[in-house]
Amino acid sequence: xxxxxxxxxxxxxxxxxxxxxxxxxxxxxxxxxxxxxxxxxxxxxxxxxxxxxxxxxxxxxxxxxxxxxxxxxxxxxxxxxxxxxxxxxxxxxxxxxxxxxxxxxxxxxxxxxxxxxxxxxxxxxxxxxxxxxxxxxxxxxxxxxxxxxxxxxxxxxxxxxxxxxxxxxxxxxxxxxxxxxxxxxxxxxxxxxxxxxxxxxxxxxxxxxxxxxxxxxxxxxxxxxxxxxxxxxxxxxxxxxxxxxxxxxxxxxxxxxxxxxxxxxxxxxxxxxxxxxxxxxxxxxxxxxxxxxxxxxxxxxxxxxxxxxxxxxxxxxxxxxxxxxxxxxxxxxxxxxxxxxxxxxxxxxxxxxxxxxxxxxxxxxxxxxxxxxxxxxxxxxxxxxxxxxxxxxxxxxxxxxxxxxxxxxxxxxxxxxxxxxxxxxxxxxxxxxxxxxxxxxxxxxxxxxxxxxxxxxxxxxxxxxxxxxxxxxxxxxxxxxxxxxxxxxxxxxxxxxxxxxxxxxxxxxxxxxxxxxxxxxxxxxxxxxxxxxxxxxxxxxxxxxxxxxxxxxxxx
Amino acid sequence: xxxxxxxxxxxxxxxxxxxxxxxxxxxxxxxxxxxxxxxxxxxxxxxxxxxxxxxxxxxxxxxxxxxxxxxxxxxxxxxxxxxxxxxxxxxxxxxxxxxxxxxxxxxxxxxxxxxxxxxxxxxxxxxxxxxxxxxxxxxxxxxxxxxxxxxxxxxxxxxxxxxxxxxxxxxx
Numbered sequence: 001x002x003x004x005x006x007x008x009x010x011x012x013x014x015x016x017x018x019x020x021x022x023x024x025x026x027x028x029x030x031x032x033x034x035x036x037x038x039x040x041x042x043x044x045x046x047x048x049x050x051x052x053x054x055x056x057x058x059x060x061x062x063x064x065x066x067x068x069x070x071x072x073x074x075x076x077x078x079x080x081x082x083x084x085x086x087x088x089x090x091x092x093x094x095x096x097x098x099x100x101x102x103x104x105x106x107x108x109x110x111x112x113x114x115x116x117x118x119x120x121x122x123x124x125x126x127x128x129x130x131x132x133x134x135x136x137x138x139x140x141x142x143x144x145x146x147x148x149x150x151x152x153x154x155x156x157x158x159x160x161x162x163x164x165x166x167x168x169x170x171x172x173x174x175x176x177x178x179x180x181x182x183x184x185x186x187x188x189x190x191x192x193x194x195x196x197x198x199x200x201x202x203x204x205x206x207x208x209x210x211x212x213x214x215x216x217x218x219x220x221x222x223x224x225x226x227x228x229x230x231x232x233x234x235x236x237x238x239x240x241x242x243x244x245x246x247x248x249x250x251x252x253x254x255x256x257x258x259x260x261x262x263x264x265x266x267x268x269x270x271x272x273x274x275x276x277x278x279x280x281x282x283x284x285x286x287x288x289x290x291x292x293x294x295x296x297x298x299x300x301x302x303x304x305x306x307x308x309x310x311x312x313x314x315x316x317x318x319x320x321x322x323x324x325x326x327x328x329x330x331x332x333x334x335x336x337x338x339x340x341x342x343x344x345x346x347x348x349x350x351x352x353x354x355x356x357x358x359x360x361x362x363x364x365x366x367x368x369x370x371x372x373x374x375x376x377x378x379x380x381x382x383x384x385x386x387x388x389x390x391x392x393x394x395x396x397x398x399x400x401x402x403x404x405x406x407x408x409x410x411x412x413x414x415x416x417x418x419x420x421x422x423x424x425x426x427x428x429x430x431x432x433x434x435x436x437x438x439x440x441x442x443x444x445x446x447x448x449x450x451x452x453x454x455x456x457x458x459x460x461x462x463x464x465x466x467x468x469x470x471x472x473x474x475x476x477x478x479x480x481x482x483x484x485x486x487x488x489x490x491x492x493x494x495x496x497x498x499x500x501x502x503x504x505x506x507x508x509x510x511x512x513x514x515x516x517x518x519x520x521x522x523x524x525x526x527x528x529x530x531x532x533x534x535x536x537x538x539x540x541x542x543x544x545x546x547x548x549x550x551x552x553x554x555x556x
Numbered sequence: 557x558x559x560x561x562x563x564x565x566x567x568x569x570x571x572x573x574x575x576x577x578x579x580x581x582x583x584x585x586x587x588x589x590x591x592x593x594x595x596x597x598x599x600x601x602x603x604x605x606x607x608x609x610x611x612x613x614x615x616x617x618x619x620x621x622x623x624x625x626x627x628x629x630x631x632x633x634x635x636x637x638x639x640x641x642x643x644x645x646x647x648x649x650x651x652x653x654x655x656x657x658x659x660x661x662x663x664x665x666x667x668x669x670x671x672x673x674x675x676x677x678x679x680x681x682x683x684x685x686x687x688x689x690x691x692x693x694x695x696x697x698x699x700x701x702x703x704x705x706x707x708x709x710x711x712x713x714x715x716x717x718x719x720x721x722x723x724x725x726x727x728x
Contacts, residue, residue, distance in 0.1 A: 239717075472624060498601070
């Protein structure tokens with residue numbers, strides 16, 4: 001065939017490098033409305049659910065049992081299930097039906113039912129519903145702070161900058177597992193330099209993550225994964241019961257936590273049971289609710305290549321966020337792992353959460369260059385900051401970031417690294433040199449950083465752990481070297497564990513360590529002029545990006 | 557949302573939960589609370605400082621930055637207590653978050669269990685790690701040694717399900 005020049009041009013576009021597949025329901029490669037999804041059903045006998053989505057109790061797997069016994073509300077489930085799914089969808093979208101009324105029937109729907117209900121909605125209706133149903137009134141944002149070298153100085157600098165830019169939560173993970181405690185400490189010190197009250201976590205294996213929380217190196221946990229089929233759950237080395245116990249363990253130490261799930265994980269791990277991605281994700285969310293966890297990170301997350309490749313996949317991702325909100329769970333709504341080479345596609349995918357606002361629009365905006373992102377990249381990174389600020393300004397949307405000055409960024413990065421330098425000196429970690437401080441202050445990424453002596457770092461980390469080092473020694477180290485303000489922020493973050501206010505749904509702190517959550521900042525959206533609105537004060541900040549000219553500058 | 561409706565839903569959910577438990581007396585007493593706390597008392601650390609105490613009985617204002625810096629205290633008071641978790645559970649229930657409240661009540665019980673033992677029990681609860689008897693022993697330990705009756709119930713339930721679904725030690 002003689003090739004069309006127009007098609008040859010199209011094939012040069014970045015989107016040509018994306019992977020797309022047609023639906024294959026038997027392997028779970030169908031986003032929603034799967035032909036093999038069970039029909040919604042429920043039967044209650046003697047105060048017990050004896051049938052759930054077409055299965056009798058004898059046939060229940062672990063997830064069915066858990067959902068039947070811990071999640072669904074027996075008093076309402078039969079009534080709600082009897083209602084027409086389209087009518088329920090109407091109520092969810094309708095601005096005249098308040099959030100509380102919708103919330104009331106969330107636990108009256110089975111996983112198959114909720115999937116059928118949201119299946120009636122297009123993405124604009126889902127966004128309307130997200131605007132109304134997200135738990136916290138004020139939207140927020142979370143970022144990733146990592147680098148390929150696990151370089152502590154750079155982690156501290158990046159965390160300090162990210163805090164200044166407005167992120168309320170920060171997540172790190174490791175290139176090499178043994179660096180975990182060092183990474184956790186580095187972003188905690190950096191973040192508390194940038195802005196007191198930012199919450200930080202370090203995503204590693206569950207037991208290790210809990211131990212770091214107990215020591216005071218992290219403020220919350222998120223990488224506590226749940227899955228929608230029993231086989232994948234068990235392959236993930238957990239059960240709904242072990243995960244429930246873990247949830248209580250965190251709370252017992254005053255630590256906030258949320259689970260993680262997402263469409264596509266079961267198909268990717270080869271055990272989708274022929275069900276649609278959204279149906280399996282709904283099971284995860286009902287399990288999460290039953291465990292009593294306050295929230296979830298979802299939106300496909302690390303499996304986004306799977307829903308991203310099939311028809312209606314990005315719509316399914318928005319639908320899974322919405323189901324979490326219908327269950328009154330905090331939702332850190334994805335937009336993290338890279339799934340496309342196309343700027344158009346990644347922006348369109350992100351607008352689904354950015355426009356209505358969610359508890360955390362990103363559950364990992366990359367506050368580092370993409371090559372340093374150890375969560376396999378993110379859809380948006382440091383090089384997109386100005387684009388993102390412009391979208392906020394264009395559309396008058398609070399996406400969680402504020403414009404900053406270069407000078408302030410340099411200052412705060414420098415202070416963050418110097419604070420960590422002091423901490424490392426006192427807790428017996430290998431020195432952070434002045435050369436490293438200088439490099440981290442001005443770096444774009446780890447390519448601008450000298451290498452660390454990895455073996456020496458491991459030795460230092462091991463000794464530090466063996467000595468029983470906790471957050472208290474870090475506070476003392478900071479104060480001893482004149483970083484009183486950072487020390488006090490670090491201390492206050494530890495002190496918050498006593499009261500446990502930030503255990504609650506969608507909790508974050510402002511700079512005065514005042515908890516803002518779905519208890520005292522309830523979403524009360526009920527149409528135009530209600531719910532969250534950008535305040536005049538914030539709007540002044542959002543308007544004033546550094547690259548906008550004053551009228552008197554034009555023509556000079 | 558209509559307050560009476562909330563209360564009646566909470567009551568109903570509670571009574572249903574109790575039916576399914578072998579030893580409901582201890583746990584249900586805890587879960588109904590009785591301090592009348594609601595979302596109006598939140599954040600507890602600001603609005604009900606009178607209630608929030610450290611494990612040694614210090615108030616929030618007595619936990620001082622200066623004492624940590626000077627080494628006068630070692631930071632062991634930077635911990636939440638069972639009472640505070642139960643207060644937070646009451647607040648959670650007042651905003652209609654029954655399952656979350658239950659989690660906080662399980663957490664209240666776990667404040668009495670040492671860090672290391674918590675990590676061990678968690679690992680024992682993972683699939684294929686324990687025999688049914690080992691799980692039942694953990695449940696007894698939690699109930700008898702730590703007065704952790706809700707957690708004990710959860711682990712007994714797990715033992716049954718693991719047996720049915722072949723997820724016990726040796727089943728793989």
